[in-house]
Amino acid sequence: MTVAPSRSLRSSAELIRAEEPVLAHNYHPLPVVVARAEGAWVEDVEGRRYLDMLAGYSALNFGHRHPALIEAAHRQLDQLTLTSRAFHNDRLAGFAESLAALTGLDMVLPMNTGAEAVESAVKVARKWAYDVKGVPADRATIVVAADNFHGRTTTIVSFSTDESARAGFGPFTPGFRVVPYNDLAALETAIDETTAAVLIEPIQGEAGVVIPDDGYLRGVREVTRRTGCLFIADEIQSGLGRTGRTLAVEHEDVVPDVVLLGKALGGGIVPVSAVVARREVLQVLRPGEHGSTFGGNPLAAAVGSAVVELLETGEFQRRAEEAGVVLRDGLTALVGKGVRSFRARGLWAGVDIDPAIGTGREISESLMREGILVKDTHGSTIRLAPPLTITNEDLTMALGTLEQILRKGA
Template sequence: MTSVDAGQTARSAEHIALTERYAAHNYHPLPVVLTDGEGAWVTDVEGRRYLDCLAGYSALNFGHRPPRLVQRAREQLDRLTLTSRAFHNDQLGPFAHALADLTGKEMVLPMNTGAEAVETALKVSRKWGYRAKGVAPGEATIVTMRGNFHGRTTTIVSFSDDEVATADYGPFTPGFRSVPYGDLAAAAAAFDDSVVAVLFEPVQGEGGVVLPPDGFLRGLRELCTERRVLMVADEIQSGLGRTGRTFACDHEGVVPDVYVLGKALGGGLYPVSAIAADTDVLGLVTPGSHGSTFGGNPLAAAIGHEVVAMLRTGEYQERARRLGERLERGLTRLVGRGLDAVRVRGLWAGADIDPRLMTGRAASEALLALGVLAKDTHGSTVRFAPPLTISEDEVDLLVDRLTTVLDEAA
């Protein structure tokens, strides 16, 4: 090791040591310290470049520092960033109009993080159940799906079956009923007169990019309509172009009653989330019954509005579809050669590593050494969700580097 190498390694070690000492250990990051990013690539403090194939869990659908969004954010930073909803601002109305139009809904309620948007959807669903459906006070029930990931607030982990997320955090919030993901008969059996909504992910991202059985979303839509239950789609990761359509529900031609959106809505620059629904649902929200100091602030609204405008072109959805097909072809060739299975929807893939070779964590560390950033989940599964701006050559690079990892482990 040269003296320069030693100095660079010391810089990384210092940053990691500071983080480990002073930041709570609620994550287990890979041993890399990032300092710069552009497009699909990031650079660490030692000057090494990596192809980002996680994209902030789909928050970076448009890549790192997308010029159009950065420019719009800079313009707004020079004008007005925060007023609170105690006053109107000139950015929220146009953003809300644009997002309502994109979703085909009549109203939106802006928040900040994905978890806040899910909490908002839960509250609004219960209010609709009491005010519109006539459920007895305190009896509203929401059906959820096993294997879900909707966030980590106390209420949200109340219906999680992830022991790491729930251990030592009880008592939990009542009012939820869990059924197997993709099991329409189980969902139907869970629907009684107290059920006001069913909350689901069109693709379970944290679960390992788990796809629903064909026809499940259509069947769930029909069931919700028949039983007068709100269909609430958590499209925080799957929405806004990731799966090759604007929303993952579009793959089955399904329109939920409530869209839950986040991550890419902030363009990778700022936390922006929202729910979208018609007036018969969101019109029940009254002043003081829900709110957020930062939700709908001018900076967030300006960025979100620009994101919607970019999605309106269809360019990013088409890129996700086309490049996702290329990624699927490459990954499928590795099944039986170190992969047990792959699941792909758009530019989003879950690859199950043969557990006899290595864990998903070990695979992610090996990819890191080869200049590719990815993240494991649930043992031996590795998720790939690169920015939608990735090139064909970069997709091939990802597949080539994974091939090298698997071949070297065999």
């Protein structure tokens, strides 16, 4: 990393203590205060460097401050940043056209955050069920998978099975049926004439990078098509190059009716999300039925367009696939040596650590002290999702550091 050393007037410890009385305690971050970043590396306020193996939960697929994305943002900042959707802007049409083409779909509903995209898809699916499928008013249902993570808004936690996300936030929104993930028979049983859509993650990220059996996604596509409901794929974490394909559903040559994108779509610069769908689905929306002041703003559209341009080359998808071999080989060598099991696709892995060695949090803290940043999920599982720009050398170094920590114990 070539950026100049940080010059914070306060130390990491001072800044962490300063957050305590003024920030809501809805996160439990690792005790590192990042001040600067470039590529796959970040630097704290004291100038210590860390390899980022989380990449903002896939929001930083292209690394910190990718030159093409920074240039696009700077250029747009000098022109126009916001009009609201009360007016047209000169960047939005190009962004929507290129994103639809990238995904093989027709129309785009631009939003800001991933949770907004999911909420928007729920509304669109219900409207489609009433207007197109003929479901009686207020009877539409959506089938979802257990152990899902689609965000933390009130409606979304209504169909979460994670009690830490649900407890204390009821009453919950009705209209959802939860079935086991990776179980086609249970999925089909849950579908009836009221079903508007099936909403699933092609790979469950928060659950620990859970990859379904081969054929599951094709089965979901076949069942939804045969029963006359929509297939909504939440690709907010799994999409845009992370798994070695533009979309994770491409591993099974599946085209859903609706794809949800976010995180990496904003290049780690601005929040950008989108519902991308077949024309028949998104055409159910009429003016006044849904909206967002910032959704589709010119700055977001400029950065999103630059992201699409990067992905159109296929370079990042190939890089994730090639580096993913290094990741899988390194983790395979650790099985039985502190790693109980792992699941990986492209540059994304959920690693189950032997609980006798430490919790996921303890392993994450130990790695942090050695200059590697990861994040735990449930129990003794950690997630690895480095920027797609990471070098093989840095990836091998990170795996070697994990091996050392496992050998001596967290």
